[in-house]
Amino acid sequence: xxxxxxxxxxxPEDKMKPSDFEYREIELDGNNLQPGEALVCxxxxxxxxxxxxxxxxAKDSYGFSVDIGDTVKGLNVCEVVKSRNADWPxxxxxxxxxxxxxxxxxxxxxxxxFLSRLNQDTEPADALGLCGGNAMSAYVGLLxxxxxxxxxxxxxSAAAGSVGSVAAQIxxxxxxKVIGIAGGPQKCQWLVDELQLDAAxxxxxxxxRESLAAQCPNGVNLFFDNVxxxxxxxxxxxxxxxxxxxxxxxVSAYDSDATAPGPRDMMKIVYWSVRMQGFLLSxxxxxxxxxQQDLLQWGKEGxxxxxxxxxxxxxxxxxxxxxxxxxxxxxxxxxxNDLPGMR
Amino acid sequence: xxxxxxxxxxxPEDKMKPSDFEYREIELDGNNLQPGEALVCxxxxxxxxxxxxxxxxAKDSYGFSVDIGDTVKGLNVCEVVKSRNADWPxxxxxxxxxxxxxxxxxxxxxxxxFLSRLNQDTEPADALGLCGGNAMSAYVGLLxxxxxxxxxxxxxSAAAGSVGSVAAQIxxxxxxKVIGIAGGPQKCQWLVDELQLDAAxxxxxxxxRESLAAQCPNGVNLFFDNVxxxxxxxxxxxxxxxxxxxxxxxVSAYDSDATAPGPRDMMKIVYWSVRMQGFLLSxxxxxxxxxQQDLLQWGKEGxxxxxxxxxxxxxxxxxxxxxxxxxxxxxxxxxxNDLPGMR
Numbered sequence: 001x002x003x004x005x006x007x008x009x010x011x012p013e014d015k016m017k018p019s020d021f022e023y024r025e026i027e028l029d030g031n032n033l034q035p036g037e038a039l040v041c042x043x044x045x046x047x048x049x050x051x052x053x054x055x056x057x058a059k060d061s062y063g064f065s066v067d068i069g070d071t072v073k074g075l076n077v078c079e080v081v082k083s084r085n086a087d088w089p090x091x092x093x094x095x096x097x098x099x100x101x102x103x104x105x106x107x108x109x110x111x112x113x114f115l116s117r118l119n120q121d122t123e124p125a126d127a128l129g130l131c132g133g134n135a136m137s138a139y140v141g142l143l144x145x146x147x148x149x150x151x152x153x154x155x156x157s158a159a160a161g162s163v164g165s166v167a168a169q170i171x172x173x174x175x176x177k178v179i180g181i182a183g184g185p186q187k188c189q190w191l192v193d194e195l196q197l198d199a200a201x202x203x204x205x206x207x208x209r210e211s212l213a214a215q216c217p218n219g220v221n222l223f224f225d226n227v228x229x230x231x232x233x234x235x236x237x238x239x240x241x242x243x244x245x246x247x248x249x250x251v252s253a254y255d256s257d258a259t260a261p262g263p264r265d266m267m268k269i270v271y272w273s274v275r276m277q278g279f280l281l282s283x284x285x286x287x288x289x290x291x292q293q294d295l296l297q298w299g300k301e302g303x304x305x306x307x308x309x310x311x312x313x314x315x316x317x318x319x320x321x322x323x324x325x326x327x328x329x330x331x332x333x334x335x336x337n338d339l340p341g342m343r
Numbered sequence: 344x345x346x347x348x349x350x351x352x353x354x355p356e357d358k359m360k361p362s363d364f365e366y367r368e369i370e371l372d373g374n375n376l377q378p379g380e381a382l383v384c385x386x387x388x389x390x391x392x393x394x395x396x397x398x399x400x401a402k403d404s405y406g407f408s409v410d411i412g413d414t415v416k417g418l419n420v421c422e423v424v425k426s427r428n429a430d431w432p433x434x435x436x437x438x439x440x441x442x443x444x445x446x447x448x449x450x451x452x453x454x455x456x457f458l459s460r461l462n463q464d465t466e467p468a469d470a471l472g473l474c475g476g477n478a479m480s481a482y483v484g485l486l487x488x489x490x491x492x493x494x495x496x497x498x499x500s501a502a503a504g505s506v507g508s509v510a511a512q513i514x515x516x517x518x519x520k521v522i523g524i525a526g527g528p529q530k531c532q533w534l535v536d537e538l539q540l541d542a543a544x545x546x547x548x549x550x551x552r553e554s555l556a557a558q559c560p561n562g563v564n565l566f567f568d569n570v571x572x573x574x575x576x577x578x579x580x581x582x583x584x585x586x587x588x589x590x591x592x593x594v595s596a597y598d599s600d601a602t603a604p605g606p607r608d609m610m611k612i613v614y615w616s617v618r619m620q621g622f623l624l625s626x627x628x629x630x631x632x633x634x635q636q637d638l639l640q641w642g643k644e645g646x647x648x649x650x651x652x653x654x655x656x657x658x659x660x661x662x663x664x665x666x667x668x669x670x671x672x673x674x675x676x677x678x679x680n681d682l683p684g685m686r
Contacts, residue, residue, distance in 0.1 A: 053610065228609050242626075250609045262605020262612075266571050266593045267396065269605070269621035276619045278612035283585075 002340070003028040006100035006317050008066050012055055014256050016325070020055075021072070021318040028103050030082055036109035039082040042098055045317060046075050046128040047324045047333040048162075049226075049251050064097055071099030072317070075114055075133040077124040085109065093118040095127050100317050102339055113282045116292070129162075129332045130299045130306040131292040133281060137248060138166035138224075139291040140284040143174075145277050146222050146246040150175030153216045155235055158226035158251060159197070160187035162332040166295075167224045167248075168197055169304045176222070179215050181208060181231060183327065194305060208234040219243065228252045228260030236263045239272050247278040251325075307331030313338050345683070346371040349443035349660050351409050355398055357599050359668070363398075364415070364661040371446050373425055379452035382425040385441055388660060389418050389471040390667045390676040391505075392569075392594050407440055414442030415660070418457055418476040420467040428452065436461040438470050443660050445682055456625045459635070472505075472675045473642045473649040474635040476624060480591060481509035481567075482634040483627040486517075488620050489565050489589040493518030496559045498578055501569035501594060502543070503530035505675040509638075510567045510591075511540055512647045519565070522558050524551065524574060526670065537648060551577040562586065570595045571603030579606045582615050590621040594668075650674030656681050 002025055009022040030039040051074050054066045064073050080092040085108045088094075096115040098104060108115075118127050129135065141163075148154055154171040158164040159180025168191070171178040180191040180200045188200035201211040208231055212220065219240025225232055228250030235245070250260035262276075263269060269276065298304040309329040311320045313336075320335050345368055352365040373382040394417050397409045407416050423435040428451045431437075439458040441447060451458075461470050472478070484506075491497055497514040501507040502523025511534070514521040523534040523543045531543035544554040551574055555563065562583025568575055571593030578588070593603035605619075606612060612619065627634075641647040652674040654663045663678050 053614075232609070247609055247612050249613065253608075253610070259608035260610065261607050262609050264604050265596075265602035266575070266590055266605050266621070267596070267603065269590050269619065270592060271396075271623070272621065273623055273626050274621050276612065278609070278615065278617050280614065280616055283616050 001028055001030055001103065002026075003101055003103045004314050005071050005102075006314075008055055008068055008070055008072055010068060016052070016055070016318075016322055018318055018322075023315075028105070030103065030105065033082065033084040033105065034107070036085050037083075037105055037107050038080045038085050038088050039103060039105055040078045040098075041081050041103050041339055042076050042101065042337055043079050043093070043339070044077040044124040044128055044337060045100065045335045046077075046132055046134075047321050047329075047335070048074060048133055049249055049324060051321070052325065071101050072321075073097055073099055075128070077118070077127050093120070093122075093124070093127075095132070102314065102337065113285050116288060122296075124336075125308045125310060125334065126296070126299075128334045129308045130304070131295040132332065134162040134332055135166045135295050135306070136288060136291045137281045138163045139170060139295060140281060140287050141246045141248045141279055142167045142170050142224055144284055144287060145279045146224060146244055148174045148176050148222050151177070152221035153177045153179065153218065153240070154222045154224065155179045155181065155212065155216070155220045156224045156226075157181045157231050157235075158249075159191055159195075159200070161226060161251075163248060164224065164226050165191075165195060166304060166306070169195055169298075171222075171224075172196060173298065173303055179212070181227070203231060209237050212238040216240075222246070224248060226251055232260070232262075233264060236268055236274075239268070239274055241272050243272060243274045245274065245276040247276060309333045311335045344371055344373055344446065345369075347445045347657050348414050349657075351398055351411055351413055351415055353411060359395070359398070359661075359665050361661055361665075366658075371448070373446065373448065376425065376427040376448065377450070379428050380426075380448055380450050381423045381428050381431050382446060382448055383421045383441075384424050384446050384682055385419050385444065385680050386422050386436070386682070387420040387467040387471055387680060388443065388678045389420075389475055389477075390664050390672075390678070391417060391476055392592055392667060394664070395668065414444050415664075416440055416442055418471070420461070420470050436463070436465075436467070436470075438475070445657065445680065456628050459631060467679075468651045468653060468677065469639070469642075471677045472651045473647070474638040475675065477505040477675055478509045478638050478649070479631060479634045480624045481506045482513060482638060483624060483630050484589045484591045484622055485510045485513050485567055487627055487630060488622045489567060489587055491517045491519050491565050494520070495564035496520045496522065496561065496583070497565045497567065498522045498524065498555065498559070498563045499567045499569075500524045500574050500578075501592075502534055502538075502540070504569060504594075506591060507567070507569050508534075508538060509647060509649070512538055512641075514565075514567075515539060516641065516646055522555070524570075546574060552580050555581040559583075565589070567591060568593070572596065575603070575605075576607060579611055579617075582611070582617055584615050586615060586617045588617065588619040590619060652676045654678045 007022045012020045076098045154176040156168040160182040191197045191200040223235045223245045226249045229252035253260035309331040350365045355363045497519040499511040503525040521540045534540045534543040566578045566588045569592045572595040596603035652672040
C-alpha cells in the first residue's frame with residue numbers, strides 16, 4: 001500500500017519555510033505483522049508549539065526528537081487498520097506520538113508515555129482539543145506545578161492560545177483572579193467576553209509591565225508562562241512574595257535561532273522567594289486519565305470553552321504547522337487526514 | 344552616654360569604598376526607658392553578603408533596608424544593659440537585626456523575625472558562626488528548599504564561604520555526592536581535605552562547565568547557588584532531569600551595579616523539568632530553633648567544621664565588611680565590639 005510522508009529535510013534556520021520539509025510516497029507492506037503489532041493509520045494530526053523544538057536539535061527535544069530524514073512527530077489520533085494484538089482490534093482508536101504519514105506498523109505491546117486509548121464516542125477533535133496534549137499540559141502545569149489558590153492573582157501569557165486558554169479557564173474554576181496576555185484587540189476582547197477573564201493585556205499595544213502593575217495591585221501570585229522573554233521579565237517585575245512561575249513554554253524563541261533568557265536579575269527571585277518551575281506533560285503520566293475526565297466534564301458543563309481550527313488534507317501539513325507560529329489559527333489547530341479510501 | 348555609630352553616607356556606586364560610610368558619635372539617654380523597653384549594646388557584629396544589597400536600594404532589600412543616614416544593619420549579638428522588660432533582664436543575650444552602633448533602646452515586646460534568645464553558655468562567635476544567619480540560611484535552603492536525597496549529586500558554589508561550606512557539609516551528612524566550586528587552589532584543597540567533599544572545582548583556573556560534566560556524569564541533581572552568572576549557567580548546562588536549583592544568593596553581582604541574569608535559555612528549564620527557587624531565611628521562622636539545635640549538635644560531633652574570622656574594634660567595621668567581598672576572610676567574618684567599659 002502507498003504511504004504518504006512528510007520528512008524533515010533540514011533543521012530550520014530561524015523561521016521555518018516550506019523547503020525545510022520533504023514530501024515522499026513509499027510502499028508499505030502491511031501483510032507481515034508480527035504478534036503484538038498493528039497496522040495503524042493517522043486520522044487526525046495535532047499541531048503543538050513544542051513540535052517546533054523537536055526540529056531544532058536532537059538534544060533539546062520534548063521527550064522526543066526528529067532527526068533529518070525522519071517524519072515530523074506530533075500527538076495524533078490513530079486508528080487500528082489491521083491487528084495481531086487482541087487488546088487493540090481493528091477500529092480501535094488512540095492518541096499517541098506518531099509521524100506525519102498515513103500509516104505505520106507499531107508494536108502496541110511496548111508501553112509509550114503518550115499512548116492513550118480513546119472511547120468510541122470520543123470525537124477525534126475532542127481527543128486532540130478539549131482533552132488533547134495542549135489542554136492536558138495546561139491542566140498538569142497549572143494544578144500540579146502551579147498550585148493555584150482561591151483569591152490569588154493568576155497571569156497567563158499567550159492566553160488566547162491552545163494551552164493558555166485552558167490554563168486561564170481552569171484558573172477561574174479554581175477561584176483565581178485571572179489576567180490574560182495576548183496579541184491584538186480581538187483576542188483580548190475574546191478573553192474577557194467569551195472566557196470571562198478578569199482582564200486582558202494586549203502586548204502589542206500596552207506596556208505590559210505597567211498594565212500588570214495596574215491590574216495586579218498585590219502582585220502576581222502565579223504566572224503560567226508560554227512566551228518568555230520580555231513578557232516573563234514584565235511579570236517578574238510585578239511578582240508577589242512567594243510567587244510561582246510555571247514555565248510551560250517560551251514560544252517567543254521557538255521559531256528562531258534565539259533563546260529565551262531567564263529574568264535579568266535573579267536577586268528578585270531570592271528577595272521575593274519565587275519558585276520558577278519547568279515541566280513536561282510526560283512528567284505526569286499518572287494524571288492523564290483524571291485530567292481527561294475533568295476536562296471533558298468541564299467542557300460539558302460549559303466551564304471550559306474550547307475552540308478547534310480544523311484544516312484538511314495531508315498535503316497541507318507543513319503550511320498548517322507554520323500557521324501556528326504566525327498566529328493565523330483561532331483555537332487548537334489540527335488537520336484531518338484525507339486518507340485514500342477512508343471517511 | 345556616648346554612642347558610636349557607622350552610617351550609610353551614600354549608596355555605593357559599584358564597589359564599596361570607605362567614603363560610603365560616615366562615623367558619628369552622639370549622646371544617648373538610657374535613663375528614660377518605657378515599659379517593655381531595654382537599653383541594649385551590640386557585643387559582636389556579623390558580616391553577611393546580603394547586607395551589601397540593603398545598601399543599594401530600599402526596594403531590593405533582604406526584609407530590611409538601609410536608608411542614607413541610617414546605621415548599617417546586620418544580624419548581631421546584643422546584650423541587655425538596662426531593662427524595663429521582665430522577660431529580658433540585664434545580661435540577657437540575643438541575636439537580632441541591629442545597627443552598627445554601640446547602643447540602642449529597643450522595645451522587646453515587639454515581635455521581630457530575627458530575634459533569637461541565646462543561652463548563657465552559647466559563645467557569641469557560635470551564635471553568629473556555627474548557628475548564625477549564614478549557617479541557618481544554608482540549613483533551611485538546602486533542606487527545606489532543596490530537599491536533597493541520598494545518592495544525589497549536589498553542587499555548591501562559593502563552597503568555601505560561610506553559607507556554602509555549611510550547605511556542602513550538610514549535603515554530605517544527608518548522603519549526597521558533593522562537588523564544591525571555589526576560587527583558588529588553597530580553598531579547593533581545603534574543601535576536599537578538611538570538609539571531605541567528593542571534589543572541588545576552581546572557577547579561577549578550571550573550565551567549570553567541562554569540569555562539572557566530568558565530575559557529574561549523571562548530571563547535577565541539586566545546585567545550591569550563592570554566586571549566579573556564569574557559574575549558574577555552567578550548572579544549568581549540566582543539570583539532571585528534575586534538577587533543583589536553590590537560589591540563595593548571587594554574590595557575583597553584589598558589589599557592583601550589574602545584576603546577575605538567569606539562565607540563557609529557559610527551555611532548558613522546561614525540557615529538564617527544573618525547579619529554581621529563591622528563598623529568604625525569614626521565610627522559615629518555624630525552623631530556626633530546630634536548625635540551631637542540629638547545627639550545634641553537628642558541630643559538637645565534628646560533622647560540621649566551622650571557622651570564624653574574628654576581627655576587633657568598632658572603628659574597623661567598614662573595612663572588615665569590605666574584606667568580605669575581596670575574599671580576604673577565612674571563615675565567617677565577624678567583629679568584636681570594643682565597648683568602653685566592657686569585656
